[in-house]
Amino acid sequence: MxxxxxxxxxxxxxxxxxxxxxxxxxxxxxxxxxxxxxxxxxxxxxxxxxxxxxxxxxxxxxxxxxxxxxxxxxxxxxxxxxxxxxxxxxxxxxxxxAVIWEQLTEATHEESTLTVTYTAFMILATMIAACGVVLDSAVLIVGAMAVGPEFGPLAGVCTGLVQRRPALAARSLAALLIGFAAAIAATTVFSLLMDQAGLFSRQMLDNGRPNTSFVWQPDPFSLVVAVLAGAAGMLSLTSAKSGALVGVAISVTTVPAAANAAVALSYGEYAQMWGSAEQLLLNLGGIMLAGTLTLIAGKALWRTQRGRWKRQRPLSRS
Structure with a gap:
């Protein structure tokens, strides 16, 4: 209650x-x-x-x-x-x-504001993912996905579109784009420093990497998973089952793709960089599409429910 x-x-x-x-x-x-x-x-x-x-x-x-x-x-x-x-x-x-629209709008407003903390989490998550892609470590990739805060702005864009609040959608999109731009720039510098320290190398990036090569090789499953994750994420927000967001966070490759793009950029591996960028945009687009459609369906259900409440009111209390 x-x-x-x-x-x-x-x-x-x-x-x-x-x-x-x-x-x-x-x-x-x-x-x-x-x-x-x-x-x-x-x-x-x-x-x-x-x-x-x-x-x-x-x-x-x-x-x-x-x-x-x-x-x-x-x-x-x-x-x-x-x-x-x-x-x-x-x-x-x-x-x-049940969907509490005011609560959803307030939550997405808070999570989609560009702050120092949000940017720091984005940068740290991308750096962790950079270590994961270079070392071909699935554990580090999963950890970076869980740390990444990008679902807040994604949810803010969806909520702003459905609720016809352009200011919320614009602020969320700005937080998303600036956050990823800052993370990629910082991780590129991080990669160069790690190379100078002898911890990263071009050979490590060019190896087969069977556990992490998917982050720069998008395929139809990339879009399918992004759409499913977007729908699951919005359902977790609207139904107050926030624990499901952890599963959503580790199911899409937004942060790892950004990390691979940054490392590839530091070594001039432009094919991998553009492949990673395509993977990133594909996932972001799929999540926003599915999240928006999920909210539209929820809003239609809310209107139906509201009509039912109005019909029952005369009988509910004396």
Whole structure:
């Protein structure tokens, strides 16, 4: 379930409580008149089944509570309440299938902002992958995939397109492109330094590398895996099953392809560099395509669910 903490202007508290009481799947409603100081207003608390959360947030925003007050949402890990169980049973659908669009937009906004930390993770992941491709180590490649933060901006692009928020899509795309550009540039310098130290060599790059040669030799499976990973990644975000993101992170070759491009560039191996660039663009494009289509399908399901809630409302509460 979700816990909502609202600060409401006193003249709208009654309307807010009516909306909460009319929404299928809500419970534990508490109203504390005049409890809020900044901004001034009434404090309203309630719990709502995840399936009904997006509908309730939509109604609250329609009342302008997000403009003149506050709406805070928290996940409830444990709720020992018979009434909470009843509320979840009343709400149509399953919690894992529910999409909280405001929560998704906020999460992708945070993960898709170009920051020093994001860029550092991108550079470090690409350097780790560079060691992996030169040593032909699948373990290092998998580790680099898990460290790479690129799925946040990819999800931000998809969310921005589907939600028609061009600013979010543009910011996410900028973070993605700048992040990879910085990582490739830094890893190229890193490769040159490793060569000077005698740890990298052109021969190591030109060897057969049976475990890692796929990062610069794209084939139809590259697109297939990217599409499947993009769909799985967006489902993990919208259903709050974030653990699945680890599997998504290690299933696509974005960071390793960027690393191989950087190492190949440092040695003037342009065939490998362009092959790696093609692999990188193919994976990014496949993930964004699948992620966008997955969100479109989720939005269509949300509209259907919303219509069902409206039809059930008159019967839900007396």
């Amino acid at each position: 979700l816990h909502l903490r609202l600060i409401t202007p006193p003249d709208r508290t009654e309307a807010v409580t009516e909306v909460i009481e009319a929404t299928v799947g809500t419970t534990h409603l508490v109203v504390l008149p005049g409890a809020a100081r900044d901004p001034q207003g009434d404090l309203v608390l309630c719990d709502v089944a995840r399936e009904a959360g997006d509908e309730l947030l939509h109604e609250l925003r329609a009342l302008g509570i997000d403009q003149d007050g506050s709406i805070a949402v928290e996940n409830i890990d444990l709720s020992l309440s018979k009434r909470a169980e009843q509320a979840e049973e009343e709400a149509p659908g399953e919690p894992a299938d």
